[in-house]
Amino acid sequence: MTGTTPDRATSHRATSHHEGPAMPTYVGMPSFPSAARAAVADTRLRGNLAHATSTIRGRRAEAVAELDDWAALRESGKQIKDHVLANLGHYLRMLEERVTAAGGTVHWARDADEANRIVIGLVKATGETEVVKVKSMATQEIGLNEALAEQGVTAYETDLAELIVQLGDDRPSHILVPAIHRNRSDIRDIFLRSMPDAPEGLSDSPAELAEASRRHLRAKFLSAKVAVSGVNFAVADTGTLVVLESEGNGRMCLTLPETLISVMGVEKLVPSWRDLEVFLQSLPRSSTAERMNPYTSAWTGVTPGDGPGEFHLVLLDNGRTATLADEVGRQALRCIRCSACLNVCPVYARAGGHAYGSPYPGPIGAILSPQIRGIGSEVDASLPFASSLCGACYEVCPVAIDIPEVLVHLRARAVESGPRHPLERTAMNAAGWTLRSPTRLALAQRAASASRRLVGRRGRIRRLPGPLKAWTDTRDAPVPPPESFRAWWARTDGGRTEERDK
């Protein structure tokens, strides 16, 4: 048997403000700052990330600059998605009707557990114990592979990067290239260690690594009876589903098995076939910096004599309707998963994808995960703060999601309702008490000036004493001035006697 069963445990579920369990949080996932500190210290990881993200940034800029009307495509993409969100029920009903008319079966899932139960039931009904998978963010989000494994069904990831992650018993760290944190020699080592049929003397040349993956998966494609996919776009008025990919593993999975099960978030709709003229231009250029990705497959229900005879579509809510209810936050549902925002983000490039504790890392993850899962866990409450608000993510977004705006909005929500640190509350109460009395404020300011004794190298305070230590666990504190403004004013009579004093 080839491949390993991943045991990325996802049994710990974040508490959520939504009904039912949402996207699983990785076990023991620390808040973003703690996870990021470890990642930033990993120079090899930083090197891999810096190399990959800077390569793609440059190429994407060229691919986008080639189209004079990029701004217009971006605006149309945004308006199409907003129109869908404003009429989501209408288009979901239409999609359901058209898919059903074309011979498919539509299922609805309120949350991750329900979606997993539906897929497990469909796989079991075929009597199969293996499925091949096309890379899919929705099934990562619901932890489908783990749920299938618990039921004795092995899921084989067929996308090269997903395969690297699966064989390396690892977690995805990027939306488009889940193994972006691995360089070519890491990948060779993983293949030699975990791919039973890896050729001896495998080198780290990308072409040889791709060839090894081709040989490894070929027999699986030819024998698989059930495939599971995600969906890039669902066209409501025709019932057509669309998957964009590069390697041909998607075509294999969508074409060769007898049963196809596709899982899509309810927001993945476009109203009409013509709307793809926007996204088939903006998504490939924004994502892999290509004029067009190598392969795009579109299918409508089932076609006798060509492809799977049975097709199931699972429509997944899992926190999306709660996100829709937030007037500022709902724009995150426009996302077409291109991952351009990851590649330009200075925080992502240094911290890497794992620190975000979610299948959705980077800027989009920082606004999507807390909304889908709710701000119940430490990692979700910390994600809106995992940004310098520089705005590069908004600039590159092909559907103009104002990520900084949503981050600031979610910060407010995290402060209001998140698991606020008890010290923060104490500190804020103390600040209020101090600021209400001029005498107390003067005393506090004198104490602050005294803290200059703590100054470390480079003129920053690296570690504050006592309970304030927690603040400097993740940041340096600025050095207070030797004298407060109030003290200076009193001493120099508003500056008039300063010269004399000096």
Added chain:
Amino acid sequence: MNAREEILGRIERVAPRRDAAEVAASYDRIARDYLRRHHDDGVLDLFAERVADYRAMVRRVTPDELPGAVAELLAARPGVHAVPDGLPAGWIAAADAAALAHAPAVADLDGMAGAVTGCTAAIAETGTIVLDHGPAQGPRALSLVPDYHLIVVRAGQVAPDVPEALERLDARRPLTFVSGPSATSDIELSRVEGVHGPRTLEVLLVEDGGR
């Protein structure tokens, strides 16, 4: 309440249901200020250049030259080549008949050297070829499983850009958009040709709209 009713209920508490005419009117107000095409002239040159950018071979031929070109390209790849139903007999008139398998079973495709098909449309701007798997194109597996794909594109099938190409397609048919050979960007985000789909793509562009 079942999942469907509950999800639609949650949605429509936030985005109330409107009648179809209202939704259609709102759809029509979506701004579409982007271009229908980025190039007016030299569409065939552009198509050939953009396909070649993906490291696919493109050769421009006249209708008379087509059978010889097909025969030559297939002969360069020893083995049996899959031929779909409806492929014009003239295209393969000069090829070695013993090296052709007409409409083979899916199970036999893995042992074949390649496949030769037509297409339904092409896009110059992006160097894309679209198959709708009708006559001369075969079911999807035929041009997927073998390691080599030769596509004959007629000049009249080439649309300048994505919007006009999509207008020519029937969304209800299975569609495959092919832009170069199979590739991956999964290793250090650099494109490498050749993973699961055909690792070699060759294109014969037939001018004069001949068959």
